[in-house]
Amino acid sequence: MLHEVPGRAGAASPGAQSASLFARGQAVFPDGTTRATVERDPTPRYVLKGEGAFLVDVDGQRFLDLNNNFTTLIHGHGYAPALEAVARLLRDGTCFSNPTAHEIDLAELLVERIPAVEQIRFVNTGTEAVMFAIKAARAFTGRPCIAKIEGAYHGAYDWAEAGQGGTPSTWGSPEAPVAVPAYAGTPASVADEVVILRFNDAEGARRRIAAAADRLACILLDPMPSRGGLIPPDPDFIAAVVETARQYGILVVCDEVLNLRQSYRGASARYGIEPDLIAAGKIIGGGFPIGAIGGSSRVMSVFDGSAGRAKVAQGGTFSANPVSMVAGRVSMEDMTEMAFTRLETMGDRLRTSLTAAIERHDARYVISGVASLFRIHPKQTLPRDYREAHATADEAASMKAMSRFFRDEGIILPAGAAACLSTPMTDADIDKIANTFDRFLATAPSEGEAR
Template sequence: MPYAQSAQLFARGCGVFPDGTTRATVERDPIPRYILKGEGAYLIDVDGQRFLDLNNNFTTLIHGHGFSPALDAVARLLRDGTCFSNPTVHEIDLAELLVDRIPAVEQIRFVNTGTEAVMFAIKAARAFTGRPGVARVEGAYHGSYDWAEAGQGGTPSTWGSPDAPVAVPAYAGTPASVADDVVILRFNDAEGARRRIAAAADRLACILLDPMPSRGGLIPPDPDFIAAVVETARNYGILVVCDEVLNLRQSYRGASARYGIEPDLIAAGKIIGGGFPIGAIGGSRRVMSVFDGSAGRAKLAQGGTFSANPVSMVAGRVSMEALTELAFDRLEELGDRLRAALTAAIDRHRTHHVISGAASLFRIHPKRTLPHDYREVYPLPHETASMKEMTRFFRNEGVILPDGAAGCLSTAMSDADIDKITDVFERFLVTTPVSAGEAR
């Protein structure tokens, strides 16, 4: 049995975890793969199998596994202590790097996760404006804060009409009042965004915007939609919060800069921690002043026992220093090459697939044409089955392609790795030929 050791570990996990694991995002088919170690672009599981990793812990490991400069820096640090109640120089070093690099960030605060970063960005917007409400894009993922997650997982039976999307709660027992303070926008619907923001303007603190939502399909943003959101927000004194926890990896200066957005606040995480837990809220001095308690009680208190811990600060700084403009250019080239090669394979085999994404991100959709928003991305039952078959095929060929076929590249990858991904995809298409003229 190829997963004997993983099966044994999963059986143990089922005795101590409600569903056998401790993260809802862990993928299983039918059980999860337990990992022994990572080496660059590859993973080795407890059964000795080796996989090219297109997940990279949900886009976090932009340098792949075991990035030596970060590991060496952390190893030197460990004997000096891993966390203190006092500040250290390491948090200043990482903060200065991020402030220098990201145009919208003049000041910053560190937390421990992307969820915390988004939560405190929303709280900061509320503290600054004195309003409670949040507008957010349908289907986008922003972590596990009630007001950030309402509307992230709607289905055709729950998401409501196109003109009035519903803030579908993310879990049973969500207070009804959450939906009262969340306005759902459809991605790339410029006029709908203007109308819905204006209608709720008197109670909106912020608009939570992921420039290219991963869960929403990695669909390119329509410039008219971005302009509509930002202009309407400015007209009504609503803050624009860009969630770049995932998409900061889209360029040297991040996704907002890439798409010409000037947000009031940015939530960051993942790549800025060098493989260790981290989150950050950054923005203009004017808005970030809500965290300032130097002259008395701050409008918004933010602590966290492990916030700005030296390990994450050092690993993050070293990893970000290695992400030079040349490094981002190379990732962009690899991404462009992969997306073009996958598209060429689709054209050759005339199948119902289309590729989206940018920079080091890509997604394979079992669709005839590129979706425009979350509702068009949402898979039909036969499409879900097809994608499961694809991820299983990739796994059997030694490539971890996440469920939903949204993958990411790392600086540890080579041209040969790109060729391998393309070759596996082409062989998958050969095993499931579908003429472009056939109906599904």
């Protein structure tokens, strides 16, 4: 059940303080907040503070957090070693136009750890990381277009957004998926420069890549797209994408902004992919804004401006800022192989327990995910791609009801995105999640009943 923090004025009226803040926000923000991804039911939950695996809202309610700022906080909230390192740093300044040793420290750690990364550049967000990876691929190959996976989210760059939010009425035929624009007014030329591939469709990928090969700079590949369903990649599909790309001189760009947390060396290494470029972010910043583009020295040379203007001039007022560099280094140093193994063991135990609950209740749900990531699908069988994972109106209502049930039990469960574990979580927390799901299934309407 919900845990209330003693002494909070709003504790007797859960949600009242959040509702008041949301009313204020609606006067100054177009939809009341400044992030489209903020969940609201019916208003957003405003946070007072975070404490390890938990967060406390302004109404004094304490929740086990399975969102962790969309998988960013691998050490949970308020990770002491990172905060202490940042506190020491702040007295010396927060950002400079000059480089610092801190950026080299974090870069060396990532280069040593991630097999595909020989050199790296820092930016401020995952969106920027993907954007500059695409620009680098264009500059290196001299080609303008990209291919990407249907339903995969890669941030807010026009070309990376195309095809991320299609619906049955817009996504086109299985043989020729449409590059559905992400927002009104998107230039029509964007759709002409993006080839959409269906996840786990090996033959379709070979055919569509080959047909556009002379125009393709890169294939933007998320090894396990979160918004696409957090579905495991078929080895044949991965092989088809990589082999066809190599055949036609197309670069492979792996977006690991979210999925770097799949293992000590990241998701590409986990699935045997040898990309030309990797986009990273989230966990490598230790809770502060960050993004990174890394890859082979040969491709990363497009950023080299030492002999004149670089082919891709990448700057940014806060790129490689020392706060993010220090917090990121401390956090990543503490994410040892043992720490990743422990998270994966907890994740395996949770996914097994959730699946067992489904079997006990003969419920119409299925679990996807690996390592510290999981998603619950209101489906009879595990989806294989974005189209199969796409929720119907009834399925979306089922997930909304589940999120509400978890909320009332003191757990934040994302309704339509990956849920994740963090290092301060315990076996007792895993049991709480599994037991809450079991109780939800015991009370949820059976298939065919109104939800």
